[in-house]
Amino acid sequence: MTSHTPTRTAVVTGAGRGIGAGVAKRLASDGFAVAVLDVDEVACRQVVGEIETTGGRGTAVGVDVTDEAAVHSAVERIADELGGPTVLVNNAGIIRDNLLFKMTAEEWDAVLNVHLRGAFLMTRAVQGYMTAAGWGRIVNLSSTSALGNRGQANYSAAKAGVQGFTKTLALEMGKFGVTANAIAPGFIETDMTMATADRLGYSFADFKAAIVKDIPVGRGGLAADIAHAVSFFASQGAGFISGQVLYVAGGPQA
Template sequence: MGKSFKNRTALITGGSRGIGKGIARRFAEDGAKVAVIDVNEEALNEIESEFKEEGFDIFCKTANVVDFKQVENAAREVHEQFGSLDILVNNAGVIRDNMLFKMTDSDWDTVMDVHLKGSFNAARACQKFMVDQKYGRIINISSTSALGNRGQANYATAKAGLQGFTKTLAIELGKFNITANAVAPGFIETDMTKETAARIGISFDDLIKASVEKIPVGRSGKPEDIANAVAFYADERSSFVNGQVIYVAGGPKD
């Protein structure tokens, strides 16, 4: 167990399961105090109990990233409890996949709200603490779908938007010793990709097999693969890496 993030506090949105939980675990194992906000109260209770049993410092709060006041209150509570707010990972996300001609207003708005408005709200709430302390790391979770993906006009647009958001934050906040970067996962085994399998009418095992056939390294991704990239961006030694997008997909992406 390393101590790369000792005396640092990391806030992960949507961090109770999947990629978010993998990121939270990586930070905790590397010595950080970890805060997780999510709308899934049951999953929050599970990660809180699990992490505390392992001796990790964790703060959990039910909050909807679409509501700025909820996010602002959570960020303030995290800062009050741990004394700093050093790292923000905008991970909260949903999918409402459908072909364009079937996609509803709700399908579009929900995905835009959670991914884009949610990341805007969290960054806006956390940056004031980072500016005051002259230190911060903001990592946004994008996706290879940002390059376009059938049945995901909403999700692809939101994830591409996050990359533009990332680069703008890097420009605006860099002078305060705050960096902003993005990780764009490829196929990762999570509940979200299980939903994709259900949507297209195949088993999850079949989806994994079909995906692996297209991945140069010959395996599917795991949440810890994304956590490794996030940890690189969050490290104090990565202070000259700013406004970048790294595709963690087992191979190159155009």
């Protein structure tokens, strides 16, 4: 292991598929033992299987990140099986898109709970291991939607909230050797963006083409693009970077 101090454990939420799975596999290739968390434990096991096939070490944990007791139990189990976690990637998220006048309170609450309550509960549960170790990396997934996006009042509010949460963590935890940063992806080709295309009544190919024409680098993002950014923030060498929001979107964002 060259870029990280040895024997570190990373936790990635929402890692059963998409960006989270890509991040989990990348961190495993970086030398971390990786806890793969998702509400879908079967999907987690598949990701762990891929990690183990390539010589990595991981464990699959089915957990609802909005459930306080379940989060506490999951983190204790991870510490027992892999060692105290010192890297946390808060990636778990859902969408319940709707225009404001049609959005239900349930759609609002569901999105805010997974993104914000989930990130809070997970971070609170792992921070003790980080402060005890005198080293930690927290990476929270925001989005370009934090800047505003039609039909996503709930998601935009949640993702903007993630940025404020991240900056406060950086202030509170820096003296313990813990950094906190956020990554704000733009258009990434995942099941979630495919679902968005379907909701809007477009084929994914047409939906992607309409978006990519406005992306300066001329392509859509991939889970690997986000995983690469997480790998950087989780590295030993990124210890003087904290409280930042990195837009991984193929071009500048306001």
